[in-house]
Amino acid sequence: MSDAPLLRLRALEQVFDTKKGPVAAVGGVDLEVKAGKVLCLVGESGCGKTTTARAAAGITRPTAGAVEFRGKSLTDMTPGEKTAYRRAVQYIHQDPYAALNPTRTVASTLTAGLKRHGLVKNRTEARAKAAELLTLVDLTPPESYLDSYPHQLSGGQRQRVNVARSLAMNPELLICDESTSMLDVSIRVSLLNTLGRLRDDLDVGFLFITHDLAVAKYFAWDGEIAVMYLGKVVEHGPTPEVIGNPQHPYTKALIGAVCEPDPDLARANRSSEQLRSAEIPSLTDLPAGCAFHPRCPAFEPGVCDSTEPALEGTGAAGGRRRVACHIVARDQRRESVQHAQSRDDRTLVLDPNKSPGAAWSA
Amino acid sequence: QADSGDGGDGASGKFVYVYPFDVSVEHYNAALNTGVLLTAAPVAELFIPRCAILNWDTLEWTPQLAESVTLDATTLTIKLRSGIKWTDGNAVTAKDVVGTIYLQKLNAAQGTIGWDQLVSATADDDTTVTVTYSEAFTGVEHGALKAQVLPYARYGEWMDEAQGLVEAGEVQGGPGQVALAEKIAAEDFLDEDFISCGAYKFDQIGETVITLTVHEDGLFADQVKFSTIEVQKGDNAASVQFLLSSAVDYSTQVLGATDRSTIAGVEGLKEISTPGYDGIGLMLNEGRFPEFADAKVRKALMYVFDTEVIGEIAKGAGGYYIPSTYSGLPDPHAEGLFDDVELEYYTTDHAKAETLLTEAGWAKESDGWHKPDGSLAEYTIIGVEGWTDFSLTGEQAASQLTEFGLAVSYENVPADNPWGIWGAGDFDIAVRQWANPFVPYVYGSWQMTWFTDNSQTADQPGMGLNTAEVATTSLGTVNVDDLYLASQKGTEEEQAEANKTLGIVFNETLPRLPLFLNQRVSYAIEGERVKKIDAGDYALNDIYFDNPIMVRILEGGIEPV
Amino acid sequence: MTDPILSVRDLAIAYRTGRKESVTAVSGVDLDLYEGQSLALVGESGCGKTTLGLGLLRLLPGLGEITSGSLTYRRKDGTRADLLKMKKEQLRRFRWGEAAMVFQGAMNAFNPVIKIGDHFADTLRDHAENGKRWTKAAVEARAGELLETVRLDPDRVLQSYPHELSGGMKQRALIALAIALDPQVLVLDEPTTALDLLTQRSIVQQLHELRKKFGFTMVFITHDLGLAAELADRVATMYAGRIIETGSARDIFYTPKHPYTAGLINAVMPVKGERPALESIPGYPPSLKAMPDGCAFNPRCAFATEECKRERVPLELLAERPLAMGHSVACVHHDQVRLQRKQKENANV
Amino acid sequence: MTTTLDPALNAAITKPRKHFRESFLGRLWTGLTRSPAGFAGTVLVLAIVLFSFVGPLVIDQHNPTDTTQIWTSPSAEHWLGTQYEGKDTFTILVNSGAQPIWVGTLAALMATFVAVTLGSVAGYFRGRIDAVLLQLTDVTVTIPQFLLMLAVVAFFEDIPPWGISIVVGSTMWAFLFRSIRAQVMSLKEREFVEAARLQNLGASRIVFREILPNMAGFIFVNFVISVNQAIYAIVGLYVLGLMPSGTPNWGLMIHQSWSQNFYLNPVALPFVVTPLIMIVLFTIGLVTMGRGLDQALNPRLRER
Amino acid sequence: MTAPAAPPPQPRVADGPPRTAGSLLRRIWASYAFRRIRQSVFVIWLVATITFLLMHFMPGDPIEIMAGRLNSAGMSHEQAVATASNIIAYDPDASVWLQYLDFLKGLVTFDLGNSLTNPSKTVFEHVMEYLPWTLFAVGAGVVLAVVVGLSVGMAMAYRRGSWFDHAMTSVGSFLTGVPNYILIAAVIVVGYTVLGVLPFLDMRGRITAGVEPGFDPVFFGDALFHAILPIIAFAFTATGSFMLNMKAATTEVLTEDYVTVAQARGLKPGRISRSYVGRNAMLPIIPQVALQLGTLVGGSIVIEQILQYPGAGQMLIQAISNRDYPVVQASVIILATSVVIASLIVDLFLVRIDPRIKTEGQDA
């Protein structure tokens, strides 16, 4: 495992031309994924997670910025390198059924790529390899799945076939776009466990996309989380830090909004803080300054609505935490100046047993 | 057109005729030769009369608008009846006749007998017209006498212009004529009443029925016995239906065998049979198949056919007859002409056919007859889709030839342009008429036999007959072109001689394979509205060109019950 | 509070799948719904939650039918009615007037070609008391009032077509519509599943408030245990068409007695606190067409014995609680069931 | 990951690759035979095809004109009586089916082939070809079908039957093209196609092996419908009397019945009705067959 | 449990986007419309050109054809040609390109000249003699088909699986499958020849003898009497496809949540089937209605031939066999234009009843 990132997104921008005007689905994202590590991208619907992932997988060409694989930008790659990249980076879709061709058996789905890229010599070998792949994703015994059609499998099994297909290419990086959100809770855990094993045993890196913070926390515990809002990363850092000690008001709101499977905790949570507005601004008509300011509980006129906050390191967690918020940045500065002073009551710390709203309503 | 007065002396009742007109495309401009309201229909005699009508039996003129007609070599004198008025109130005068003649003369194609020779027409007085011809020709007066007379009041301007042009030497196709023709074509007079001078005039013109009432100042208005003539719109199918329900008194629609059996039981039905002066035969394309130039081959084919069966299928009983002379002339015309010569009579005789073919160098093999050059003889007969008698004839002929051992198939071509196909020589064997009902003189038949569809130009090769040199056994090589000319000109004896020679040539060389002659059958219903319908002296008249029943109505020979 | 507002006995619902075939999607359900209570129906996808919810209002689609059981309801005036014997017109009046339902995927709950306001008008007019006419103004006033309670701007929303509203707004508008006739019972089928976390939160909030204000009884269908914990007084777990455990929210979450319920809770990932090692329930839910004999859960159950494969036990009342809060379970091995993860013992009174 | 062969995997390798029932032909077969309607339709179609293609070989082709036998009623000798030439109507009917059927099938084959190839190319690659082809279909759809056929038929006076197939096929491809294109376009956006693209499977493989098999049912059902339509176009041309007619066929019989007023004559009834009945039966056969196929092959109906 | 904090005032949603961009939007929309119109014009031009070429490459010119006809009707060959060329203002030797240029000029100036065979009428007058009859029959047929098809289709969907549904599905596929001309021919044979109850021969043509066109019930009744068979024939196919499509559409709508919700809302069944099911199910049918209109007018040729109904189809076939170029071209252009316009109208109409399209349209 080298320290050089497997995949690096540099100021990635994706602007779609629509009839309503340009849509900046992704507006400058800097992220990196290391081999055998997980980077989890979370955020609300429409914030640009899928768009980022698709650009990273090379499905779409970003309008600005670069996708680098092993330090080499996609646009500079020779066809050969590009093929290698395509094989090394695999994408797993959200809907396990839609991603499988309903007219092909599992075996033929799994072996198509193998045959095409000459990874197997003959049919027997291809079939053996397919069986092996199925074992790898815990579909055992493989022979009872090889000749099945997708419609004969359950959702969890289908998603495993998808994973197996991408594994056929010996990938170094898997990009999973909401790959578990269509599955039931119990099945979700087992698939996540399987993926975790691949990560640990095969040293596969993950760009893992989810809207579910719990899933992010569970899968990326050793990795990092990046929280996106309206095309920008607003907070980024090691998972336990971000979940346990969110800094950005948006992250806080997200975490505060989670319903815990615990009636007592839920009761305590009931009076949590309301955002200033429930509506997500349209991407075609982004608010000036911080895009979150119309909804932000910590909004300060004149600060938040004038300039866009940069994603800055906070110094915490060994410099691996970054937050894009004027208020956090200011408090940070203040804190470093008034080192010895007690914490400003605006400092946002989440006590798991205390509703964040209580803190904010001060 | 308010008054629908009772017409002539005690005219009453209604006479119903059926004809497939279509008022949505028709117009009232009688100076245009086609598409004028009913003027091409037999019933036109009743409202837009001519100077005279031909009696096909005697070939004499029955005066109509004319009181009398006399042809003295090159001078035709037409004496008009007086007291006849147009529906607009003007009297019918020589001016109308003269104008009509000039309009026709100008628009007639060059080379048309009767118009080519016409030098001038003058109105000597109100009722006398003198027409001068440059040459004497059989039937030269035909055109002038049979022109439907038009009112000067309406068409005078064009008539005068036409006269001026003719006098200036303009002919059809010249710039002045074209300009005038266009002017005429652009007018439809739909907003005005149709001006006529016949016994009847238009009363109501509807989509599906046109009624005529007596025009009291019209020709023969005092003789006619019906106060109303009704023309029902109807094609063959409708005619059958009308006849079945006795809703019409007279129909000239050509009905097929099936239709005829359908109506056979109708009470009072009368089939009026008249000779058709034409028949159906086969045209062989010599240009495409040189082997057809051998008369033996043609004769052989002729011996194969069972023409009775073909006629029966194509026309049904009573619709055809087998020619007795095979001279190329419809029988009434051939009468007496060939009394002193022995013409070959073609009846089915396969043995004879085989002998003839063998003599011609053909050989029968397992797959059929082979031509002298050794190749298999294969032909397609074409008929015309929708022309039922043609297609049935073609189909039958093909199957009889096939049975004989010739590889002949049959096909229909679409009806929209068979003339183009025939003219271009784009066929092996084609079903085509022979003889000619349209010109009631002998030469009409020769025209049809040798010249129609045989243009002999590079792009219109037609049948590929070489009419300038026709080889015969008894007469040696003859020039049919010259003979044809002689059959129209010259003295009566010279014409008779030429016709006789041509008949013999036809019989020996068979430029068409004549299968049968048409019998024109029209249908009448007696006893419903009409007492009795019969053709009288005009039994030999053609029903389309000098319809006997219409003449009889005008004469008062047909009356209501 | 002894007379349940809705009482279900041995209910079975089947879907016709062919000329003679049918699958039983729900069977042997006994359920009592008490006034003012909020009941959560949880379970994996396809276990029959929606079917049961629809069955409660006799709203099953054409191919579904109630094959056995009884369904009685206590009207606003206190009389009891047998839902299965109701005539068409009675049933129509019952629906929405007495019991309303907020559907799974409210995105499509509104007719796309008519305005939101007209939806209110239609509902109010078709349920008008004899002689009462809902004028346009009256409809607007009433609808406006309702929309205000779910914090929507009536002026705009009433004039909008459904597609002009965001998902959250539609969901709120539907909730407003659901309480338009002041129903006693509100059935909510996954009302927040398709929504964003933050929107979801605000809807949950609103439901709390509405319940406080109107006091309706609520059946809340969800596969999200978090939501169940948030909203329910009582929870019923469903598996393969049956209710296998019911109890108060705390009973179910802290001391589940059915191995499946426990497995479900074990598989839930909490956001707060440390990351526990989670375990999934092995295997997959059975297909309705090939139900295992005995307890439907036996092939996946760690405690399964021969007995489980042979026989299915009915719901058995375990803990003596007030009638409305009893804890029952359908498992012979309930005494062996423990939560893997230590769940906030301090809260577990 | 190495490809060492685990003996445990041997079992998997030796498993049969594909069941016949799961193959396209297998599904076609089950689709046709499983549902009573599909089965009945198939039987009907096969019966008429047999009648029209094998019948002429079996029955006595000698059917002479017989002027004494015109329009006789059905009898033991002449099952359907005789027609206007005294020929046996049944013999004519037996000979009348082959041409419309094979010409129609050929036309449908050509139209389907063109539509599928062009439709997949246009739908998958889009761009300029797509725009051009789309415009072309606009034009094809706007020109009245019969005008086109009429003009071509008139231009080539004695057009051979396969020529008619081309003409008819060329008026039909446009509709099919559009639906194929639309299908390809929607399938192209499906995630499994994207997955195939991500595996670099190559455009032609993706179009022909990933996308088209998903439309196999659709294409096949459309083909059946096209056969139906082509036959009608052809019969229509005959009914209008626009075709050079030599070989007997249903359309010609109808044309004769109408242009020669046979339909007025009750004796002629067998001649008039039988071609109508044949066409109607053939249609019912094709339609029910199509419905059976649709049920068997339509993925939407199958997935459950 | 703490008392819930008073919720901060929920900002009311603003009244949509500011309208300043209105004129720009409108311009874009206009340009979209412009593009559509330009495309339609292009299609019409192409169709016209193809028709022109097809017609001119057909063997035989109008003079030749008319002459042939006159010839076989009794005139000598020369006289026939002379007469034909007197009537027909057409120069067979003129270059096709010059004629084409002329034709284009005519297209642009909406003056396609006069009918060749009927020179006193402009082609439009000529076409208008026939087209209204066909339009009447086709229109009435489609209305009939819509009424029957939609109601039966809806009933089928409501009673899916019942014998009624099965029977009507068979009827529907039968009607769509069997060409309408075969069906109407069968109707005639059964009704007229076999049973003798259908006065088919009286029904041919447009109106009965003696009835004069005018604004009176007698005329309309009679016109209807004559148009009944064509109307039925035109309705056949359309009814079948409307039935099946309406059933499919209704079935789909019936599974939509909003219908279940409407039932759950206890709405009256009539209201549900009208404004919830019917309205939505009809949306996809409407473009099909327009499409059917076009197809039916185009397919009127055979029907009118069988039924002897002198409408546009008969005129077209007549004009083609006469090589009356201007009439054929005009008819095809009228047909093409009406297809294009019909689809435009449908678009506009759909906007009226389907609000979802409206916004898309504005955005477009």
Ligand SMILES: Nc1ncnc2c1ncn2[C@@H]1O[C@H](COP(=O)(O)OP(=O)(O)OP(=O)(O)O)[C@@H](O)[C@H]1O
């Ligand atoms: N091809 C496209 N053209 C125009 N806009 C697009 C396109 N693809 C995505 N967008 C827009 O870009 C924004 C981001 O979309 P994206 O799919 O990346 O969001 P997401 O975070 O994945 O959301 P979700 O959680 O719903 O999957 C959305 O507003 C979407 O409407």
Ligand SMILES: Nc1ncnc2c1ncn2[C@@H]1O[C@H](COP(=O)(O)OP(=O)(O)OP(=O)(O)O)[C@@H](O)[C@H]1O
């Ligand atoms: N119309 C139908 N016809 C046949 N089977 C059906 C039908 N509707 C539902 N089912 C079946 O009934 C079972 C229960 O379905 P139901 O929708 O009630 O489940 P659910 O618990 O609501 O699932 P989810 O969480 O996915 O909404 C499922 O197995 C489903 O496949």
Ligand SMILES: [Mg+2]
């Ligand atoms: Mg996404």
Ligand SMILES: [Mg+2]
């Ligand atoms: Mg559900």
Ligand code: NI
């Ligand atoms: Ni979720």
